Amino acid sequence: MTEPVLELSNLHMSFGGLVVTNDVSLSLAIGARHALIGPNGAGKTTLVDQITGRLRPLRGTIRLAGVDVTRLPQHRRTRLGLARNFQVTNLFSSFSAFENIALAVAEREGRGLSLTSMRGFPSDVADQAEDIARRMHLAEVGHRRVSDLAYGQQRLVELAIALALRPKVMILDEPAAGLPAGDHAMILDALDRLPIHVAVLLIEHDMPLVFRFAREITVLAEGMVIARGAPEAIRGDERVRTAYLGTRS
Amino acid sequence: MSDDVSTAERRVPFAASLRSKHRLRPAELLPLVAVAIVPLLGSGYYPLATQIAITVIFGLSLDLLVGYAGIVTLGHGIFFGVGAYASGIASVHGWGDPVSGLFIGAAAAAVVGVVQGFVVLRTARFTLLMLTLCSVFLVSEVANKAGWLTGGADGLTGVMTGPLLGVWTFDLDGRTGYLFSATVFVLVWIGLRGLVHAPFGQSIMAIRDNPGRAEAIGMAVRPRLLIVYTVSAAIAGTAGALQAEIDQFAGLKNVGFEISATILVMLALGGTGRLYGAMAGPAVYLIAQDLLAKINPAMWQLWLGLLIVATVLFVPGGLSSLADVFRGRGKR
Numbered sequence: 242m243t244e245p246v247l248e249l250s251n252l253h254m255s256f257g258g259l260v261v262t263n264d265v266s267l268s269l270a271i272g273a274r275h276a277l278i279g280p281n282g283a284g285k286t287t288l289v290d291q292i293t294g295r296l297r298p299l300r301g302t303i304r305l306a307g308v309d310v311t312r313l314p315q316h317r318r319t320r321l322g323l324a325r326n327f328q329v330t331n332l333f334s335s336f337s338a339f340e341n342i343a344l345a346v347a348e349r350e351g352r353g354l355s356l357t358s359m360r361g362f363p364s365d366v367a368d369q370a371e372d373i374a375r376r377m378h379l380a381e382v383g384h385r386r387v388s389d390l391a392y393g394q395q396r397l398v399e400l401a402i403a404l405a406l407r408p409k410v411m412i413l414d415e416p417a418a419g420l421p422a423g424d425h426a427m428i429l430d431a432l433d434r435l436p437i438h439v440a441v442l443l444i445e446h447d448m449p450l451v452f453r454f455a456r457e458i459t460v461l462a463e464g465m466v467i468a469r470g471a472p473e474a475i476r477g478d479e480r481v482r483t484a485y486l487g488t489r490s
Numbered sequence: 491m492s493d494d495v496s497t498a499e500r501r502v503p504f505a506a507s508l509r510s511k512h513r514l515r516p517a518e519l520l521p522l523v524a525v526a527i528v529p530l531l532g533s534g535y536y537p538l539a540t541q542i543a544i545t546v547i548f549g550l551s552l553d554l555l556v557g558y559a560g561i562v563t564l565g566h567g568i569f570f571g572v573g574a575y576a577s578g579i580a581s582v583h584g585w586g587d588p589v590s591g592l593f594i595g596a597a598a599a600a601v602v603g604v605v606q607g608f609v610v611l612r613t614a615r616f617t618l619l620m621l622t623l624c625s626v627f628l629v630s631e632v633a634n635k636a637g638w639l640t641g642g643a644d645g646l647t648g649v650m651t652g653p654l655l656g657v658w659t660f661d662l663d664g665r666t667g668y669l670f671s672a673t674v675f676v677l678v679w680i681g682l683r684g685l686v687h688a689p690f691g692q693s694i695m696a697i698r699d700n701p702g703r704a705e706a707i708g709m710a711v712r713p714r715l716l717i718v719y720t721v722s723a724a725i726a727g728t729a730g731a732l733q734a735e736i737d738q739f740a741g742l743k744n745v746g747f748e749i750s751a752t753i754l755v756m757l758a759l760g761g762t763g764r765l766y767g768a769m770a771g772p773a774v775y776l777i778a779q780d781l782l783a784k785i786n787p788a789m790w791q792l793w794l795g796l797l798i799v800a801t802v803l804f805v806p807g808g809l810s811s812l813a814d815v816f817r818g819r820g821k822r
Contacts, residue, residue, distance in 0.1 A: 315706060333703060336699070347693070354689075355690060356690055359684050
């Protein structure tokens with residue numbers, strides 16, 4: 242086995258007396274397609290926030306490509322290869338789709354402080370951004386302001402920005418959130434075309450999407466990992482069913 | 491109709507559309523025309539035009555913060571004042587060279603900017619606004635009490651501005667002062683235009699749009715804001731130093747809350763986030779003030795206030811946003 246590219250060990254987090262992450266461990270290998278599911282309030286988003294650096298766990302460690310990032314700020318983790326999208330679309334609203342992607346490309350190349358070009362972005366950055374947009378089927382609307390795009394297209398811009406960072410690990414927090422079921426195919430199609438070596442952690446409520454995409458699933462309930470395994474095993478797991486449907490007592 | 495637009499869009503590569511978005515438009519040269527016209531008007535207009543040039547430099551520095559970085563501050567007068575005092579104090583101690591005096595003012599303001607920015611940029615919005623307000627009161631009180639350095643409430647007397655580049659003296663009709671101020675304005679404008687159209691400027695606007703997202707694509711948001719804050723402070727310090735050199739005086743009026751608030755009003759009048767608002771605002775404000783004070787010396791502030799209220803009501807984007815209206819109409 243190669244070393245995992247993302248490794249959470251014994252993470253603990255609580256708000257006051259409320260334990261939201263209870264001894265969670267998780268590891269993703271290169272090219273993983275891992276889904277994190279769980280009922281509302283299971284602590285999924287809190288866990289994502291700890292991985293990306295918005296929250297700091299009380300105990301436990303997070304290693305990214307072998308580096309302990311537990312105490313690193315968010316932007317340093319991004320530079321080490323961690324990209325995320327946001328559950329609620331979260332873009333640079335006064336820029337076009339192309340420019341949103343170009344901003345990410347420029348940062349990844351460490352050219353965010355550059356004063357060398359006076360055309361917004363150097364032409365090689367622009368070409369890369371356009372190329373990524375084309376791969377995400379955004380080339381035709383790339384010139385529009387992201388705030389003028391359809392919601393589904395905005396979700397694709399989110400993914401394109403994450404791709405532009407050339408991550409080792411991608412955290413996708415409900416990439417299909419807020420989309421009608423008919424548009425899920427578009428997102429799935431985009432997910433299928435993610436580079437194969439990228440490890441993906443998908444947090445999602447939509448079960449058909451999860452079972453189509455994931456090769457391994459972790460189930461979280463009340464801050465704890467209650468099951469982990471291949472999709473078929475999870476589908477038949479009694480504890481998972483209980484967690485989702487509640488216990489009769 | 492919309493189909494036509496999308497096919498047209500499809501044919502334009504991104505790099506080409508960036509070129510056209512960031513190209514120099516003919517209208518952007520209007521400030522240069524204005525600068526060139528002033529000497530033709532006769533020497534009576536030099537003092538007003540000089541004051542406009544200085545205020546525009548100050549306004550540009552504020553637009554970089556308010557319009558591009560999204561940092562609204564009520565304390566930008568600090569940097570103007572520190573620049574004015576620094577070059578004034580240097581002059582009192584025998585260093586009256588006007589060009590290096592600007593660098594002294596800029597450097598002093600940049601140092602204060604780094605320190606103050608490091609503290610206030612840890613906050614955002616309303617808290618930040620209050621902290622900048624506190625800072626401006628703090629600094630003006632220091633300027634008031636440290637009489638041995640600043641001359642206190644009487645101001646700094648004995649400022650002597652030497653000849654420009656050792657050749658041109660600052661004469662009474664104000665020609666040298668005007669040409670010097672106008673030159674500095676043009677240089678600052680060229681520099682800032684380059685900055686905001688560069689990847690650095692784009693990233694600053696990205697932070698203004700969405701700091702959380704900016705962090706998530708790998709930007710060190712706070713350090714980057716501190717860089718912009720310091721650049722802005724240095725430019726404001728340059729404007730202040732210029733003011734002290736032209737007036738051969740620096741006093742409490744250069745540093746307080748009033749000048750901080752006035753420049754923000756001027757910027758709102760002109761419009762933020764496009765550099766040209768920072769030129770139109772101070773120019774219109776100061777020209778209107780000049781005219782109104784001649785027509786009605788007792789009540790000019792009332793008329794100026796009404797002008798500003800009318801602008802906010804009918805042109806909420808500021809005077810420079812009228813350019814979009816004209817451009818939109820031209821296309822139709």
